[in-house]
Amino acid sequence: MSVSPARPRVKVLPMGERALLVELADGSAAEALHAELLRRRAAGELTVREIVPAARTVLLDGLDAPERLAARLPSWEIPPLPPRAEDVLELPVRYDGPDLADVAALWGVPVREVPRIHAAAEFRVAFCGFAPGFGYLTGLGGLPDVPRRATPRTTVPAGSVGLAGPYTGVYPRASPGGWQLIGTTEAVLWDHARVPAALLTPGVRVRFVPEAR
Amino acid sequence: MTDRAFAVVRSGALTTVQDEGRPGHAHLGVPRSGALDRPAAALVNRLVGNPPEAAVLETTLNGCAVRPRCAVTVAVGGAPCPVTVDGRPVPWGMPVRVPAGALLDVGTAVSGVRGYLALSGGVAVEPVLGSRSTDLLSGLGPPPLANGAVLPLGDATAAHARVDVVPHAAPPSELVLRLTAGPRADWFTPDALRTLATRAYRVSSASNRIGLRTEGPPLDRAVSGELPSEGMVLGAVQVPPDGRPVVFLADHPTTGGYPVVGVVRPADLAGAAQAVPGTRVRFVVTGALTPPPG
Numbered sequence: 096m097s098v099s100p101a102r103p104r105v106k107v108l109p110m111g112e113r114a115l116l117v118e119l120a121d122g123s124a125a126e127a128l129h130a131e132l133l134r135r136r137a138a139g140e141l142t143v144r145e146i147v148p149a150a151r152t153v154l155l156d157g158l159d160a161p162e163r164l165a166a167r168l169p170s171w172e173i174p175p176l177p178p179r180a181e182d183v184l185e186l187p188v189r190y191d192g193p194d195l196a197d198v199a200a201l202w203g204v205p206v207r208e209v210p211r212i213h214a215a216a217e218f219r220v221a222f223c224g225f226a227p228g229f230g231y232l233t234g235l236g237g238l239p240d241v242p243r244r245a246t247p248r249t250t251v252p253a254g255s256v257g258l259a260g261p262y263t264g265v266y267p268r269a270s271p272g273g274w275q276l277i278g279t280t281e282a283v284l285w286d287h288a289r290v291p292a293a294l295l296t297p298g299v300r301v302r303f304v305p306e307a308r
Numbered sequence: 309m310t311d312r313a314f315a316v317v318r319s320g321a322l323t324t325v326q327d328e329g330r331p332g333h334a335h336l337g338v339p340r341s342g343a344l345d346r347p348a349a350a351l352v353n354r355l356v357g358n359p360p361e362a363a364v365l366e367t368t369l370n371g372c373a374v375r376p377r378c379a380v381t382v383a384v385g386g387a388p389c390p391v392t393v394d395g396r397p398v399p400w401g402m403p404v405r406v407p408a409g410a411l412l413d414v415g416t417a418v419s420g421v422r423g424y425l426a427l428s429g430g431v432a433v434e435p436v437l438g439s440r441s442t443d444l445l446s447g448l449g450p451p452p453l454a455n456g457a458v459l460p461l462g463d464a465t466a467a468h469a470r471v472d473v474v475p476h477a478a479p480p481s482e483l484v485l486r487l488t489a490g491p492r493a494d495w496f497t498p499d500a501l502r503t504l505a506t507r508a509y510r511v512s513s514a515s516n517r518i519g520l521r522t523e524g525p526p527l528d529r530a531v532s533g534e535l536p537s538e539g540m541v542l543g544a545v546q547v548p549p550d551g552r553p554v555v556f557l558a559d560h561p562t563t564g565g566y567p568v569v570g571v572v573r574p575a576d577l578a579g580a581a582q583a584v585p586g587t588r589v590r591f592v593v594t595g596a597l598t599p600p601p602g
Contacts, residue, residue: 111571154539224563
């Protein structure tokens, strides 16, 4: 019975005259649908300008006939994501963020455990947003979600590694921000002369590698 | 001196370089950007003989003044305003020849908000991800114009249009925004949707290239709690916690966590670009008031 690929529950919501918002049961189902949409677009089976994954939805924008796709999409078979796909991108990090103690208290662990836990996890870029090249990375399973700071900082330096909700993110450039900061990376997250301009694109697997002090 | 460039003499309240924007990168968090009043930008490009993808200047309320270093053909459109060359009035909405070194002044709008200045050859700043547009949300593209800046011009590719009169849509005295409901109309009470469809809103002075903010009766939520971030589209009517609808314009964020009650037709957004603060807004719901069962 369970040999054929799962057919996850999908809900197709209208979004204007050219777009559809596909809602799934959870983030991993959204990532699986995202991978399938990219595959179909690459194979020429789907014409769409934007495919935008998010927390548990995928937006399709720039469709010629959204209603036709809306009727077909719920019957698609979506293969589950392969357990290990492409190479893991390693990001060097110094765990020197100002909010390490707050995160440790929230998690109920000593401060020195936060880097160990964070560096042991394998992350995946679930989606991008907030700023060009800002990825929302999932992978910290089983830990309490980290609330955003009550008062966002007016400036967060580029390369800051932060936590918010179930996500880890890295600020591609200096900007205001409310994430709890645990570290810093020298990696260049955004360079519009590079293809792709974003280092972290949806689906990419990431590990944080602590730098020796 | 014949170099193809112009100097900014008066940058105005906010003048940016705009073209057709950079769609196709929303999944990387890159807004689409581009001219807010697309038909007006396309028209001035046609008038000076530019291809539709050429970059123009988008002004805000009080225009700008530039001094081309070479002879160029220009056209000013969008919000109607006086236009002068070395202090002498020249036609608005028509191709005008400006000699090298002359001062072209795009004056304060007599109605509407955004003016468009096309120069033959187009503004030729370095493109970023295929577009020369200034993106005020994320800072991509050239910065807004500053006094004294010198911007390059491309080579003119075709003769200007030969026209006697050009029709243009007057900026609206009332802004009518037709929208289809969804994707999160069910996050609001039925009363809220009636409120949106029947009550008058006004354009808020807090509006910008990211969104047209409105003042009016707040929309009440039927579902409390937070919506996980989801993808956003041009024209999305997002409702933040204060209940006042915000219509997303060109520089809108690519994802957002406030529910979208409906999506305005892109054709109606040119009017939104020209609606001065205080303009009455009428939302006309054209789709079903509730999304179809999933």
